[in-house]
Amino acid sequence: MNLMLLAPISSLIALAFVLYLAKVIMKESEGSDEMSRIAEAIRAGANAYLKRQYTGVALFFAIMFVILLILAILKYIHLFVPFSFVIGGFFSGLAGFIGMKIATNANARTANAARKSLNSGFRIAFSSGAVMGLVVVGLGLLHLSIALYLLDAYFTGPDKYIQITSIMLTFGMGASSMALFARVGGGIFTKAADVGADLVGKVEAGIPEDDPRNPAVIADNVGDNVGDVAGMGADLFESYVGSLVSTSSLAVAAGLGLKCITVPFILAALGILASIIGTFFVKADEKKDQGALLGVLRRAVYISSIITAIAAFFLIRGVFGSGYTGIFYAIITGLLAGNLIGYFTEYFTSDTYMPTRKLSETAQAGTGPVIINGLSLGMSSTFIPVIIVGAAVMVSYYATGGADNFNMGLYGVSIAAVGLLSTLGITLATDAYGPVADNAGGIAEMAHLEKKVRERTDALDSLGNTTAATGKGFAIGSAALTALALIGAYKSQVEAVAPETFEFSLSIINPPVLIGVFIGAMLPFIFGALTMKAVGSAAQEIVKEVRRQFREIEGIMEGKTPPDYARCVDICTLGAQREMILPSLIGIISPVIIGLILGVNGVVGMLAGATLNGFILAIMMANSGGAWDNAKKYIETGKFGGKGSESHKAAVVGDTIGDPFKDTAGPSINILIKLLSMVSIVFAAFILQNSIF
Numbered sequence: 001m002n003l004m005l006l007a008p009i010s011s012l013i014a015l016a017f018v019l020y021l022a023k024v025i026m027k028e029s030e031g032s033d034e035m036s037r038i039a040e041a042i043r044a045g046a047n048a049y050l051k052r053q054y055t056g057v058a059l060f061f062a063i064m065f066v067i068l069l070i071l072a073i074l075k076y077i078h079l080f081v082p083f084s085f086v087i088g089g090f091f092s093g094l095a096g097f098i099g100m101k102i103a104t105n106a107n108a109r110t111a112n113a114a115r116k117s118l119n120s121g122f123r124i125a126f127s128s129g130a131v132m133g134l135v136v137v138g139l140g141l142l143h144l145s146i147a148l149y150l151l152d153a154y155f156t157g158p159d160k161y162i163q164i165t166s167i168m169l170t171f172g173m174g175a176s177s178m179a180l181f182a183r184v185g186g187g188i189f190t191k192a193a194d195v196g197a198d199l200v201g202k203v204e205a206g207i208p209e210d211d212p213r214n215p216a217v218i219a220d221n222v223g224d225n226v227g228d229v230a231g232m233g234a235d236l237f238e239s240y241v242g243s244l245v246s247t248s249s250l251a252v253a254a255g256l257g258l259k260c261i262t263v264p265f266i267l268a269a270l271g272i273l274a275s276i277i278g279t280f281f282v283k284a285d286e287k288k289d290q291g292a293l294l295g296v297l298r299r300a301v302y303i304s305s306i307i308t309a310i311a312a313f314f315l316i317r318g319v320f321g322s323g324y325t326g327i328f329y330a331i332i333t334g335l336l337a338g339n340l341i342g343y344f345t346e347y348f349t350s351d352t353y354m355p356t357r358k359l360s361e362t363a364q365a366g367t368g369p370v371i372i373n374g375l376s377l378g379m380s381s382t383f384i385p386v387i388i389v390g391a392a393v394m395v396s397y398y399a400t401g402g403a404d405n406f407n408m409g410l411y412g413v414s415i416a417a418v419g420l421l422s423t424l425g426i427t428l429a430t431d432a433y434g435p436v437a438d439n440a441g442g443i444a445e446m447a448h449l450e451k452k453v454r455e456r457t458d459a460l461d462s463l464g465n466t467t468a469a470t471g472k473g474f475a476i477g478s479a480a481l482t483a484l485a486l487i488g489a490y491k492s493q494v495e496a497v498a499p500e501t502f503e504f505s506l507s508i509i510n511p512p513v514l515i516g517v518f519i520g521a522m523l524p525f526i527f528g529a530l531t532m533k534a535v536g537s538a539a540q541e542i543v544k545e546v547r548r549q550f551r552e553i554e555g556i557m558e559g560k561t562p563p564d565y566a567r568c569v570d571i572c573t574l575g576a577q578r579e580m581i582l583p584s585l586i587g588i589i590s591p592v593i594i595g596l597i598l599g600v601n602g603v604v605g606m607l608a609g610a611t612l613n614g615f616i617l618a619i620m621m622a623n624s625g626g627a628w629d630n631a632k633k634y635i636e637t638g639k640f641g642g643k644g645s646e647s648h649k650a651a652v653v654g655d656t657i658g659d660p661f662k663d664t665a666g667p668s669i670n671i672l673i674k675l676l677s678m679v680s681i682v683f684a685a686f687i688l689q690n691s692i693f
Contacts, residue, residue, distance in 0.1 A: 004262045007145035010269035014138035014425065017276055021127045021134075022102055028124060031112030034447045038218075039108035042439065045222035045569040046104050049189060049576070050230060054093060056577055057181045061089050064177070064588075068170075068682070076685045078163060080151075081170045085682075087143065088174025088241065095139050095237045096182055096230035099132030099432060103229045107221075107439030111449065114440065114456040119283065121456055122293070125440065125464075129433030130279050132233050133425045137275070140240045141268050144171065148248075148265070161261060162496050165249040166681075169489065172245045173678035175238035179231075180584050180671045184531055186231030187664030189576040190223025191535045193568065194663075195656045196542025202652050205550065205557070206644060210442035213556050215549045215563035216542050219572050221442045224435035227663055228468065232475075235671055236421075236428055239478050242674050243421050244268060246485040247414040253492035254407035259319055260327075264418040266319075267331065270311040271304075275425025278304035293463045294352065297430045301342070304423045305335050312419070330396035330412040334419025334481065337392040338427070338474055341385050345473030348381040349626030350466040351634035355381075360631035363647040363654070364640050370628070370654035378624025378661075382616050385473065389480050389615070392416055407492070414485035420478050431471025434464025462633050469626030472667050476622060479670035480615040486677035487607045490684065494600050497685045505601055512598040512693050516605025519594060520676075523586065523606070524614035527672050528621070528665040530583040535660035538575030545571055587672045591680040595687035602693065603680050611673045618669040625662025628654040 030036045068082035106128035114121030151164040197216035201207050210217055244264050251260035278300040309332055316328040347353050351360065355377055362369040396416035402409020437460035444454045491504065506513055545568055555561035595603045632651035640647040680687075 004145065004148070004265060006269040007141055007265040010272040011138045011142035011145065014134040014272050014276065015142070018131050018134050018138065021131050025102065025106050025109060025124060025127055028109040029112055030108040031115070032447060035108045035111060035443055038443050038446050039104070041218050041565060042107065042221045042225070043104040045218060046100055046225045048569070049222065049226050049573045050097060050100065052573055052577060053181065053185050057089075057093070057178065060177070060181070061086055071686060076689070077682065078167055080167045081682065084147075084167050084170040085174040088171035089178040090174075091139050091143050092175040092178035092234045092237045093182065095136045096233035098135045099233040100225050100230040102128050102131045103225050103432070103436050103439075106436050108443050110436055110440035110460075111443045111447070111453065111457060114444070114453050114460070115449065118456045118459065121440065122460060123283070125436040125460060126282050126429065126433045128436045129431065130429040132229060132432035133275065133428035134272070136233055136237045136428055137240060137268070137272050137425045140237055141244075141265065141272065144168065144241060144244055145265055147171065161252045161258070165245065165252050165261070166493060166496070168245045169249055169493070169678065169681050172238065172242040173675070173682050175241045176671060176675035176678045177588065179234040179238040180587055180668065180675055181580060182234035183231040183668045183671055184583055184664070185576045185580040186223070186227035187531065187660070187668060188534045188538055188579050189572045190220075190227030191659040191664050192538030192542055192575055193219035193223045193572050194659050195535065195539040196546055196568075198652055198656055200543055200546040200550070203649055208445065208643070210445035212446040213559060213563065215546050215565060216568045217442065217446065218565035219542070219568040221439050222569055223572065224438050228435040229432055232428070232431060232471065232667070235667060236424060236475055238671065238674065239475060239482055240421050240424055242486065242678070243414065243417040243478070243482045246482060246489045247411065247418050249489040249492060250407065250411040250414050250485060253489075254405065254411045256408070256411065260411065263315070263319060263327070264415060266315055267312060267418055267422055270315065271308045271422030272425055274304040274307035274311065275423055277307060278423070278426040279429065293459065294346065294350070294466065297467060301339065301423065301426055301430065304426045305339055308422050309335055326399040326401060326412065327415055329399040330416045331419035333392045333395045333399070334416035335422070337388050337416070337481070338420035338423070338477065340388050341473050341477040342427070342470045344381075344384045345470045345623060345626075346466055348377060348623045349469035349630055351462070351630040356627045356630045357634060359627050360634040360640060360651060363631065363635060363650040367650040367653045370631070370650050371657060374624050374628045374631070374654050374658065377627050378620040381623040382619045385477055385619050386616065389477060392481065393484065407488075410485065410488035413481065414488065417478060417481035417485055420481060427474055428471065430467045434461075434468040437461045437464040462630070465626065465629050465633065469622060469662065472622040472626070472662065473619065475667060476615060476618045476670045479618075479674055480611065483607070483611040483673045483677055486674060486681070487604065487611065490607065490677055490681050491604065493681050493684045494688065498688055502688070504604070506604055510601060512602035513605035516594060516598055516602035517609040520606035520609025521613040523590060523610050523676070524617045524669045524672065527583050527586055528617065528669060530586070531665040531668055532660050534575070534579030534583070535664050538572060538579060541571050541575060542568055583668070587675040588679055591676050592683050592687070595680065595683065596691050597693070599691040599693035600684065600687055603687065607677055607680060610676050614669045614673040618666045621661040621666030621669070625658035625666065628658030629662065
């Protein structure tokens with residue numbers, strides 16, 4: 001366990017670096033009094049939303065704690081499980097909250113720094129993103145490594161590591177539950193505000209984006225933080241935790257002992273240190289084209305990946321000797337898969353490349369062609385990520401001896417997921433930077449800063465749209481590998497608690513399995529439909545409110561009377577809290593109901609159907625949405641008629657459809673497929689003893 005000390009040490013280094021970055025950001029000036037006033041309004045709205053969200057989520061966690069405590073008393077699960085569930089949810093929410101607090105303090109500072117130079121604004125925005133990335137990995141690895149030490153000291157006996165990993169898997173269930181609420185609620189908020197602001201402001205009133213005359217403009221900026229910072233942070237926190245605990249669980253199932261249990265933690269620690277090194281390579285010149293800025297961020301990610309790969313080689317050689325090189329190959333496979341998925345997501349969504357430019361060109365023919373071609377682009381973009389993930393599974397499975405030892409092969413797939421997420425600190429930084437740049441552009445517009453500032457923030461914002469799409473592709477790809485590993489962990493958990501007479505019958509022609517596959521394949525569609533409908537309902541209320549204010553409040557359009565921004569923030573908050581309940585409950589209740597009716601075989605079928613279909617659907621939605629967004633921004637640079645043209649109006653409509661695709665339904669589905677597995681694992685013993693089949 002001595003090498004395992006690297007995990008908490010690197011976590012503390014990451015959190016110390018976060019404090020340093022936060023101090024650097026806070027030393028910068030917010031600019032004029034008007035800029036500070038706008039930033040404070042955004043902060044107040046974001047804080048009010050999260051306070052209300054966490055209050056509701058706390059009630060859910062209290063109810064789940066009681067349910068799990070009852071199961072513990074009835075001896076279905078260990079008594080530590082309810083506490084582990086709450087702790088996992090707490091740290092997931094804390095990671096998102098800290099990231100959002102820094103983001104809402106960095107937006108005006110980014111806009112003000114952009115008055116000096118593009119690089120100054122870029123550094124502040126990226127530093128804010130790095131806070132989010134390093135908080136996620138720092139808190140995630142710290143609490144898991146401490147838990148492993150404490151549980152290892154507490155348990156004794158031959159089955160101690162089975163008990164330890166079973167309890168730690170519940171950390172993942174708590175993190176997944178919090179992530180789902182944060183992602184769904186934040187996604188509904190941000191896209192309701194965005195869609196409402198665009199439809200009435202841009203299309204009907206013909207005013208620019210982030211125009212202070214638009215009553216929904218503050219709500220839109222608040223939404224960027226609660227959805228794309230707090231929500232994304234909680235999302236990737238649970239992916240990170242899920243990959244670590246599932247890999248440890250599969251190590252136990254494969255009979256690999258303590259060394260293989262601790263390897264994912266040590267690898268994650270090395271990835272944290274590599275990510276911190278990577279942040280020092282982020283520096284831009286005054287070129288405002290997206291290709292140059294993308295190159296800067298890509299360089300940092302690649303350097304971190306190379307450092308992690310080299311360190312992983314010496315880690316595996318030092319821990320196991322030359323006999324376990326297959327584990328190293330699995331790690332490299334995960335690293336390559338993550339970078340390749342990121343690159344091809346960028347290819348399909350960035351206006352630097354042909355697919356999105358072709359999409360923007362179709363706007364000249366009207367709204368219909370934009371929507372049709374955007375859907376086509378998203379569907380066709382699923383091909384390459386599926387091939388990449390399939391290849392990663394194949395290589396990692398057979399490289400670690402899956403042909404001879406099934407559980408060892410599953411361990412290889414899981415360690416590939418850890419490899420993919422090992423550089424999450426820098427990868428998430430490139431994603432979380434985007435909302436800060438977007439807010440900075442909004443503040444520059446609302447505070448009427450000079451034209452060159454808006455040009456610089458627009459360049460940063462355009463880059464943010466692409467890195468956000470890349471981050472979602474990375475998150476969805478990691479979700480697929482993690483979910484596959486969790487299915488293996490579920491099988492191992494059932495075998496650990498099942499009576500000796502029990503046998504899996506996972507043939508596709510076994511009725512419970514086949515029915516489970518169909519139900520699982522359907523769940524992402526139902527979940528996506530509910531989240532899309534939620535955005536539509538909340539956006540409709542915003543549209544009505546913005547129209548009402550334009551109609552009833554005199555002097556808004558002339559800039560003489562300020563709109564009632566708070567009313568739109570309140571509508572989005574109430575709508576998000578109300579609408580997030582049903583889709584979130586689906587992910588928690590479905591595995592239990594299906595398990596009680598179809599048994600554990602049906603649950604495995606459901607997990608397989610949900611994972612495969614959810615992965616593809618999430619990729620399609622995220623890439624279509626990202627392409628629609630950047631196609632609109634490409635037109636706004638002056639192409640195909642520029643702002644205010646008929647092409648622009650058609651592209652705006654496409655973007656309003658893409659908004660809930662890429663920021664609500666799509667990224668939430670990747671949480672759904674992991675939460676289904678986590679819940680199934682925790683309730684495995686209960687289902688075994690109480691199912692009909």
